[in-house]
Amino acid sequence: MTDWILENPDNVTEADIVVGIPSRNEADTIAFPTQMASEGLTSYFKGMKAVIVNCDNLSTDGTKEAFFSATCEVPRIYVSTPEGVAGKGNNFRNLFQLVCDLKAKAVVVVDADLKSITPKWIKNLGEPLFNDYGYVTPIYLRHKYDGTITNNIAYPMSRCLYGRRVRQPIGGDFGFSGELARFYLEHETWDEAVAYFGIDIWMTTLAMYSRKQITQAFLGRPKIHRAKDPASSLGPMFKEVVGTLFNLQSKFESFWKEVKMSRPTAIFGFGLGETEMPPAVSVDVDALYHNLHNGYQDWKDLWREALAPETHSKLMEVMELAPEHFEFPSQLWAHVLFDMSVAYRDRITDTNTLMNSVSPLYFGRTLSFVRSTEGMAMQQAEEYIEEQCQTFEDAKPYLLERWG
Amino acid sequence: MARIIIVDDEEHIRTLYTLELEEDGHEVLSLGTGKEIIRHIDEFNPDVVILDIKMMDVSGLDVLQEVRNKFYDMPVILCSAYGSYKCDLKSVAADYYVVKSSDLTELKKKIKAALAAKIPAKD
Structure with missing residues (x-):
């Protein structure tokens, strides 16, 4: 039995596509991505059973209420880790379980603090999953100083080790198949770092390791969220991302030792009109x-x-x-x-x-x-x-x- | 040695590439357009595709997307007279980007690399 707090007011029992929005105290921001997800699902996945899931860490700021009061035409489910259990990865674990329970074919995940998401993000992250792709990562224009852990560690290391060029391996916004959700749920490499911020690199690495077909969804608009000066305190994220990268490197040695050079990954979703430039990030x-x-x-x-x-x-x-x-x-x-x-x-x-x-x-x-x-x-x-x-x-x- | 498809709308380029690559022992199929590339890949079963970008009837970058969507792991080398297309996001789906030259050293190096870059099967 899963140890979670679940609210399913629409009694959803199955779904073709799920949009997951992980959160922890995001009451101020979660309504917007919820509304965009709803518009994306109703516009581009017509005729499919869809549900939006807020996977939360039992926020105390009213995140759940903000999620349920957002303008939305799609059924919603709220799921939370129990009291005292935090971590983005733990939110994803609840999502993986729910996706398996609902027998969903496709899952799209978007951050709860996104200010630049459009309905087309849902389309571009979700549509390839119905066309033989198992995993979708985002491509958005980022300022050259935004995402320095990605640029200097996660991208070069994952590309060099596993041989697949995935430009935003820890982008935070993803698409993955229901089959991959089950693979994640059952994989033995889950640990404490993955339960927190190690989750993104863990998911991308496992997708590469399991040889799922990967594509990168072009999202047109820059990712506008709470970007940080790269010189500011790293917090636990750095340790959890790099620790997970090193841990998987030890576990998957027989795979990466055979990889000689990297291969490209296709880009999905052009024709989004003129692309916007990202806001500048200052560095000390x-x-x-x-x-x-x-x-x-x-x-x-x-x-x-x-x-x-x-x-x-x-x-x-x-x-x-x-x-x-x-x-x-x-x-x-x-x-x-x-x-x-x-x-x-x-x-x-x-x-x-x-x-x-x-x-x-x-x-x-x-x-x-x-x-x-x-x-x-x-x-x-x-x-x-x-x-x-x-x-x-x-x-x-x-x-x-x-x-x- | 490898089976190679060359797509380029300039006949003298196709002739040059075909002669040099055949001399190196490769088997080459030369095409003047990318319009029916999927059928040709199905029939010829190449190890690598060399693709021009700026062609009269079709964009090599669009052909590249078509190839990548249908043949996930097919090595593709973009070969253009213009370096500027490297900035086009669509070119990311290619294994390598080579600026055209009568000296094929760089292209041959990339062919070798593309052939060596197979992702291994998992345990």
């Missing part, structure tokens, strides 16, 4: 520099232990660079992440400590990224990210050697 470059150097004081011994001697020596060169000449080369960054993934597998320390030691290095790489791309237009910055990915792929023999 001084804070990035200081975060790196403060991290050195805290973690120098662990860095020496975790990194290969050559990697460590090059890192020390980088640490000596003055702010105006600062650069953290892509190849060194690839080697640092590869070495850290080996240190994770070897359990040289606990996960929390290791992730805390990686975060200052990430700040250093982010600073270098900001410096290298500051004069670039979005498209040029995109090419820079693609080149970084190629550097990771070219450096894979180093990872294979270190991994053993």
Whole structure:
């Protein structure tokens, strides 16, 4: 029996398509994506049984009431984790269970804080699931400094390891088949980090690992939500995303060791009219520099232990660079992440400590990224990210050697 | 050696590519249009498709979407006289993008890479 709190006022017992909206205290914002989801379902999935599910963490700010009072023509279900159980991943787990219970064929998930979602997002994330695709990730225009964990870790690492070019592997808005929902529900790699912010990279990695057909849905409008300065506190998200990435790397070793180069992923959904430019994200470059150097004081011994001697020596060169000449080369960054993934597998320390030691290095790489791309237009910055990915792929023999 | 489809509306380009690639031992099917590409892929069963972008009757980028939707893992190399199409989001669905040249070194390198990039079957 599932330990959840369920409200199903329309007595929905089966569905063809489900839109899930995970939340935790999103009373101010959830009505808008709910309304857009309803319009998307009624406009583009006519004749199908549809339901919108708010998967919540027992919010105390009236999220449930805001969800049920939104303008909506589609039946709604509210499901929540019990008191004391938080985590985005736990919300998804309830969604996976509900999708299986409703025998749904397709699931679309959108964030509860989205301000730029349109009904076409539901169409483009959902429609490929009725055409042989098992997993759909978003493609939206993002400011070059929005999504730095994606650009510098999640995208290059997942592409290099699993061989599929998925530009937004932790985008937050997804589509997946009912079959994949069952696969997720039953998979043995579920852990505490996945139950929180590790869920997005876990879902994308498992989709690649299980060789589901993946497509990327072009969403036209930029993702407008609560974007953060990349120099601000990382919070638990960084640890959970990178920890999950490293954990799955250990589990799926026999798969990624065979991947030589990456393959493309199709784009679905053009013709959305003129695309909008995303809002600018400002970065505190001084804070990035200081975060790196403060991290050195805290973690120098662990860095020496975790990194290969050559990697460590090059890192020390980088640490000596003055702010105006600062650069953290892509190849060194690839080697640092590869070495850290080996240190994770070897359990040289606990996960929390290791992730805390990686975060200052990430700040250093982010600073270098900001410096290298500051004069670039979005498209040029995109090419820079693609080149970084190629550097990771070219450096894979180093990872294979270190991994053993 | 590989089976390769070349789609380009310029005959001299097709001739050049066909001669060089056949000399390297590949089996080549050369097409002047991408209009019936799906049927040709079904019949010829290529290992890789080389696709021009700016053609008289059809856009190579649209042909690429058609190929990718029907043949999820078919390696496709875009080969254009223009570098600017690389910025078009539709080109993301290609394995590689090569700017046309009478020197086929880069194209041959990408053919080799595309053939080597097969995703392994899972355990």
